[in-house]
Amino acid sequence: MAAGKTLLVIGSGPGIGRSVATLFASKRYSNVVLVARRDESLAAERAAVEQAVGSHVTVKTYAVDVTDSAALLKALDDADAAVGKPECVFFNAARVLPSAFFEHDVKEIEYDLKITVSALYVIAQRYVPHLVALAKADPSAKPALIVTSSALPQHPIPQLFALSLVKAAQRNLVQSLNLAYGPEGVHIGVINVAGPVSPDELERNPANIAAKTWEWAEAGKEFEVVI
Numbered sequence: 001m002a003a004g005k006t007l008l009v010i011g012s013g014p015g016i017g018r019s020v021a022t023l024f025a026s027k028r029y030s031n032v033v034l035v036a037r038r039d040e041s042l043a044a045e046r047a048a049v050e051q052a053v054g055s056h057v058t059v060k061t062y063a064v065d066v067t068d069s070a071a072l073l074k075a076l077d078d079a080d081a082a083v084g085k086p087e088c089v090f091f092n093a094a095r096v097l098p099s100a101f102f103e104h105d106v107k108e109i110e111y112d113l114k115i116t117v118s119a120l121y122v123i124a125q126r127y128v129p130h131l132v133a134l135a136k137a138d139p140s141a142k143p144a145l146i147v148t149s150s151a152l153p154q155h156p157i158p159q160l161f162a163l164s165l166v167k168a169a170q171r172n173l174v175q176s177l178n179l180a181y182g183p184e185g186v187h188i189g190v191i192n193v194a195g196p197v198s199p200d201e202l203e204r205n206p207a208n209i210a211a212k213t214w215e216w217a218e219a220g221k222e223f224e225v226v227i
């Protein structure tokens with residue numbers, strides 16, 4: 001098994017996922033586990049992290065749809081065996097897609113719920129007990145479960161009603177987890193990316209989002225940061 005601390009990124013992509021993975025790896029993590037559905041995009045994400053951080057980082061990639069719990073857990077068994085259980089879990093997977101009343105199929109809502117809520121629950125079920133144990137065993141550890149959120153839970157957009165509602169449910173789950181396990185020493189919270197992400201945005205560009213996320217995670221105190 002590779003030595004060093006591990007960052008697990010659920011929902012690895014070229015935007016927030018990549019910027020957080022590279023920054024966190026450059027600051028603290030020598031092992032990075034990337035999960036997304038497509039092998040070809042994961043190869044690009046692996047290359048981006050290795051290029052940004054250097055060859056001393058170990059990057060493991062797993063092509064899996066997080067809505068397939070059995071496949072997800074199998075991938076995580078393999079990841080844990082290869083690089084150890086994570087100190088930091090970054091849950092970033094979502095589909096940022098328009099949904100129009102009433103053309104949107106209910107199955108699409110159910111799929112989005114499985115990504116943002118069911119998969120997050122499966123991840124929490126697997127890793128929160130480990131993060132609590134880590135907090136108790138090692139005072140220098142920074143056990144964390146960080147979830148990418150947005151302003152949609154508080155301010156739904158009708159043209160994005162499906163994403164709005166699943167993000168509201170997801171935030172509620174993260175709040176419950178934080179109430180239960182924050183006092184046990186695990187930093188659990190959300191980064192609220194309050195608008196569209198683009199390299200051209202002054203605040204909401206991926207590099208700045210990662211920098212603000214690192215600052216907030218390092219402090220380890222607040223439930224949320226708004227970017």
Ligand SMILES: NC(=O)c1ccc[n+]([C@@H]2O[C@H](COP(=O)([O-])OP(=O)(O)OC[C@H]3O[C@@H](n4cnc5c(N)ncnc54)[C@H](OP(=O)(O)O)[C@@H]3O)[C@@H](O)[C@H]2O)c1
Nearest residue numbers: 011013014015016017036037038065066094148193196197
């Ligand atoms: N983009 C925005 O404008 C914006 C604004 C506010 C908040 N957010 C939030 O930011 C997060 C995403 O950041 P981002 O938009 O910059 O994307 P990103 O980090 O570039 O990529 C996220 C990745 O998640 C993966 N993913 C999606 N569904 C998945 C599934 N079922 N199983 C496994 N992986 C899955 C996708 O890869 P595959 O397609 O290969 O699976 C996608 O590339 C989301 O939580 C979103 O709600 C985004």
